[in-house]
Amino acid sequence: MIKKNKWIILLTTLVTLLPMLAGLILWSKLPERMPIHWNAAGELDGWTGKAFAVFAVPGIMAAAHLFCVLCTSLDPKAKDQTKKALGLVFWICPFMSVLLGAVVYAVALGAKLNVASVIFAATGVLFVAVGNYLPKCKRNYTIGIKVMWALEDEANWNATHRFAGKVWVVGGLLIILGSFFPLRSFIWFYLTLTMLMALLPVGYSYLYYRRHGKTE
Numbered sequence: 269m270i271k272k273n274k275w276i277i278l279l280t281t282l283v284t285l286l287p288m289l290a291g292l293i294l295w296s297k298l299p300e301r302m303p304i305h306w307n308a309a310g311e312l313d314g315w316t317g318k319a320f321a322v323f324a325v326p327g328i329m330a331a332a333h334l335f336c337v338l339c340t341s342l343d344p345k346a347k348d349q350t351k352k353a354l355g356l357v358f359w360i361c362p363f364m365s366v367l368l369g370a371v372v373y374a375v376a377l378g379a380k381l382n383v384a385s386v387i388f389a390a391t392g393v394l395f396v397a398v399g400n401y402l403p404k405c406k407r408n409y410t411i412g413i414k415v416m417w418a419l420e421d422e423a424n425w426n427a428t429h430r431f432a433g434k435v436w437v438v439g440g441l442l443i444i445l446g447s448f449f450p451l452r453s454f455i456w457f458y459l460t461l462t463m464l465m466a467l468l469p470v471g472y473s474y475l476y477y478r479r480h481g482k483t484e
Contacts, residue, residue: 287369291322310384333361392443399436417477432469
C-alpha cells in the first residue's frame with residue numbers, strides 16, 4: 269500500500285509540516301512564550317517555548333500521520349480498501365496539524381479567538397467527513413467499526429457502516445451547530461453525543477447479528 273500511494277503520503281506529510289514553514293516565516297513576530305493548551309472551559313492554561321511550538325508540534329503530528337499510514341499498510345486487507353476510505357487515513361492528521369498551527373499562531377499574535385468553538389466546529393466537520401466515507405469502507409482491521417459481529421460477516425459490516433455513516437453525519441452537524449452555543453452549556457451535550465455516536469453503531473451491529481446471524 270505504501271509503495272502504491274507514496275506520492276500522496278509524501279504530499280500529506282508535507283502538508284502536516286506546513287505549520288513549521290509558517291512558523292519560520294512568522295518567527296520574528298512570534299512571542300517566546302507560545303499558547304499550546306486550552307482547558308475544558310476554553311481557557312488558555314498551557315504555554316510552551318517558541319521552538320517547540322514551531323518545530324516539535326508539527327513534527328509530532330507528522331510522526332502520528334506516518335504511524336497511522338504504517339498501521340493501515342500492515343492490515344492484511346489494506347490492498348482491497350477503497351481510495352476514499354484510505355483518503356481519511358491520509359488527510360485527518362494534515363487537517364488537524366494545519367488547524368492547530370493556525371489557532372496557535374493566531375492566538376500568539378493577539379487574535380481574539382473562541383478556540384473551543386473553532387475546535388468543536390472542526391471536530392464536527394471531521395465527523396461529517398468520516399460519516400460520508402464510512403459506508404464506502406471495506407471490511408478491514410484498522411478503519412471503521414471493528415466489532416467481531418461486523419468483522420466476521422460482510423453483510424453485517426456493510427449494514428453497520430451504512431448506519432454509522434448516517435449517525436456520524438447527523439452527529440457532526442449537531443456538533444457544528446452546538447459550537448456556536450456557550451461552551452459550558454454545550455460540553456455535556458457534546459460528551460453525550462459523541463458517546464452515542466460511538467455506541468449506537470456497536471449496538472446496531474449486535475442487533476443485526478442477533479436478527480440475521482452470520483450470513484457467510
